[in-house]
């Protein structure tokens with residue numbers, strides 16, 4: 001008996017053990033990656049919940065006026081936007097977390113509403129952006145609906161008959177639960193702090209993110225956070241896209257246009273296409 005114990009495993013026995021371990025691991029891996037995906041989504045939703053709360057608190061502290069979404073701090077002086085950022089050419093504006101957490105560059109940092117750079121980054125946003133021959137990972141995954149603010153960029157034609165909001169209370173015809181504030185943005189498309197939706201256009205200006213297994217996350221004026229189930233493969237794209245992406249008949253683009261802002265004057269007809 002003692003001799004039998006001493007002989008150890010045969011090659012066959014070892015192979016059997018190894019293959020059983022491999023089978024167990026292969027059964028476990030999909031479960032683990034699914035759990036990881038769910039954890040990322042929950043983390044992202046929590047990030048946007050915090051940003052939305054900061055946005056609402058900022059308005060409470062500033063005569064109900066929301067922070068600016070789009071324009072860079074240089075234009076606004078001390079009354080700076082929620083965070084600073086730049087154009088696609090200014091790569092340093094996208095890789096420097098100081099623009100999020102330094103009170104000199106971010107209204108959210110200056111008011112003490114958000115202190116950690118992690119709050120601005122979706123954990124599922126892992127794709128490196130390739131621009132002008134350089135691969136880089138940005139520090140921010142979210143933008144703020146550009147219809148909110150009090151200085152609107154002149155180059156942005158939001159859509160005729162539509163208006164921006166400087167106060168959440170200015171929503172008249174739409175419910176606060178129907179208008180988005182923060183949203184996951186495609187890492188190639190993200191630039192300034194605002195997410196621009198051109199209403200009535202058949203083009204995306206900014207492309208939303210689809211980091212969560214083809215889904216995105218957005219926060220809404222009333223404070224709730226939702227998972228956005230994109231329907232069109234052109235939204236769940238993996239190709240590099242900056243601005244003005246043609247996407248005729250895309251139901252996701254239509255969803256964004258219907259949830260970004262409301263008309264100040266009714267149009268004679270809704271017919272398009």
Ligand SMILES: [Zn+2]
Nearest residue numbers: 044122184217
């Ligand atoms: Zn996300």
Ligand SMILES: [Zn+2]
Nearest residue numbers: 189190191192
């Ligand atoms: Zn851009």
